Amino acid sequence: METTVPNHPTTAEHPAVDVLVIGGGNAALCAALMAHEAGASVLLLESAPRAWRGGNSAHTRNLRCMHDAPQDVLVDTYPEEEFWQDLLKVTGGLTNEHLARLVIRESATCRPWMRRHGVHFQPALAGTLHVARTNAFFMGGGKALVNAYYRSAERLGVQIRYESPVERIEIEQGRFVAAHCNGQRITAKACVLAAGGFESNREWLREAWGQNERGEWPSDNFLIRGTAYNKGVLLKHLLDDHGADRIGDPTQAHMVAIDARAPLFDGGICTRIDCVSLGVVVNREAERFYDEGEDFWPKRYAIWGRLVAQQPGQIGYSIIDSKAIGRFMPPVFPGVKADSLPELAQKLGLPVDTFMRTLNAYNAACRMGTFNHTALDNCHTEGVTPAKTHWARPIDTGPFYGYALKPGVTFTYLGLHTDDTAAVRFNNVPSRNLFVAGEMMAGNVLGKGYTAGVGMSIGTAFGRIAGTQAALASKQPQDFAKQSPLAFEKEATTPGVQNANA
Incomplete structure (x- = not known):
């Protein structure tokens, strides 16, 4: 076990609170609210300015939810086993089933608690109806969700500090002692780490991805869909300095494959290109490289960023014709438009001869059945590689459209190993008072891949667990791990906030 880090000079000492929450997104806010409901005094440190608060959660739209019957904004059913199989498929088995099922079951019961903290839901909109059964959409999106949580936290008396990045923490024998932030040493009886991954740390991304066989540094061409404040400082500190x-x-x-014209940071969901399954995708050499119709878009959209990252120059081009218009959520920027395919290739800067050879081969290979973009239909290709297994229709009806694609990183999966108490572990021993939630532990459930809305499911479940456990640890540090993760929710005294188990 590590010992206390050397005592660096600080300018002030902050009086101890029961629970310190480091982070300002969905998981952190869930932890702060749950800790308060469990009777703890809480201080939340958000590294971003107030205007940019909420981390990547501000860019979200929905929460993937298990349900065994129609529920308000959710239609039909989405039982535990189907949710689990969807997760198992996209992760390729790189997931902890116990923790994954914990998240799935918690997703079935968290929405009443969310509503009590001011979150509103709405039915799926046009262009998102394919997830009306599986995902509950936030009215006003993720920004409205985090604003509701912040209002609730402020009303309840949770202390909140903006522009407060934590540089390091002190740990003794696996136990949290203090955090250092803006020249101040902040002590607490327990701590929740929910400060995000390292996706906005360009140097760390370069180190992780390295150089490819073409001599390129792929990560140099990555765009960051979310916040510029997720640098992974605490994650690296915990892994490298505290073991x-x-x-x-x-x-x-x-x-995700996003519009190549998106900004470096904070482009959010509106830069996503959702027409991939309705056409073909080629690289800068005008060649196809993967099955565009492999599965429903909400289950497969998150593989395309990595696929594009493996192409020359880390760029791809989504090509559709007029038959696809109106069948996908339009991105914020219009596509490049042309009256013919050769003209489209020229406008996109692609080799025209190769482009036409690729499109002609694809068109000739299409075997039309009954097209249905809401089902795994029987429109497929034959005799072309890669095959397109569903929704294969010839691209032959002008005008034609092309979208340049770059890899857009939402959040990274390297994180802290944990268990169903959300405790940070050192040499496989759980800490007594240091917990983790959100992106910093999502890799326990997501070894690879993604399915729409599951990041919010993970953050909500483990944020609630971590906050409850931290509050308990601040009162009964020797006994907290013996309790069930959500056993200590209590009825809040503030009007309008009720027992989450009610």
């Missing part, structure tokens, strides 16, 4: 148990591959991430 916390790690989980996950540093190159694995929620990585």
Whole structure:
């Protein structure tokens, strides 16, 4: 076990609180609210300015939810086993089933608690109806969700500090002692780490991805879909300086093919290109490289960032024709438009001869059945590699459209190994008062791949667990691990906030 880090000079000492929460997104806010409901005094440190608070959660839209019957905004059913099989498929088995099922079951019961803290839900909108059964959409999106949580936290008396990045923490024998932030040493009886991954740390991304066989540094061409404040400072500090148990591959991430014209940071969901399954995708050499119709888009959209990252120059091009218009959520920027395919290739800067050879081969290979973009239909290709297994229709009806794609990183999967108490582990021994939630532990459930809304499911479940456990640890540090993760929710005294188990 590590010993206390050397005592660096600080300018002030902050009076101890029961629970310190480091982070300002969904998981951190869930932890802060749950800790308060369990009777703890809470201080939350958000590294971003107030205007940029909420981390990547501000860019989200929905929460993947298990349900055994229709529920308000959710139609039909989405039982535990189907949710688990969806997760198992996208992760390729790189997931902890016990923790994954914990998240799945918690997703079935968390929404009443969310509503009591001001979150509102709405039915799926046009263009997202394919997830009306599996995902509950936030009214106003993720920004409205985090604003609701912040209002609730402020009303309840949770202390909140913005522009407060934590540089390091003190740990003694696996036990949290203090955090150092803006020249101040902040002590607490327990701590929750929910400060995000390292996706906005360009140097760490370069180190993780290295150089490819073409001599390129792929990560130099990555765009960051979310916050510029997730530098992974605490994650690296815990792993390198304190020897916390790690989980996950540093190159694995929620990585989406997004519009190449998106900004470096904070482009969010509106830069996603959702028409991939309705056409073909080619690289800068005008060649196809993967099955665009492999599965439903919400289950497969997050593989395309990594696929594009493996192409020359880390760029791809989504090509559709007029038959696809109106069948996908339009991105913020219009596509490049042309009246013919050769003209489209020229406008995109692609080799025209190769482009036409690729498109002609694909068109000739299409075997039309009954097209249905809401089902795994029987429209497929024959005699072309890669095959397109569903939704294969000839691209032959002008005008034609092309979207340049780059890898867009949402969040990284390298994180801290934990268990169903959300405790940080050192040499496989759980800490008595240091917990983790959100992106910093998502790799326990997501070894690779992604399915829409599951990041919010993980953050909500483990944020609630971590906050409850931290509050308990601040009162009964020797006994907390014996309790069930959500056993200590209590009825809040503030009007309008009720027992989450009610």
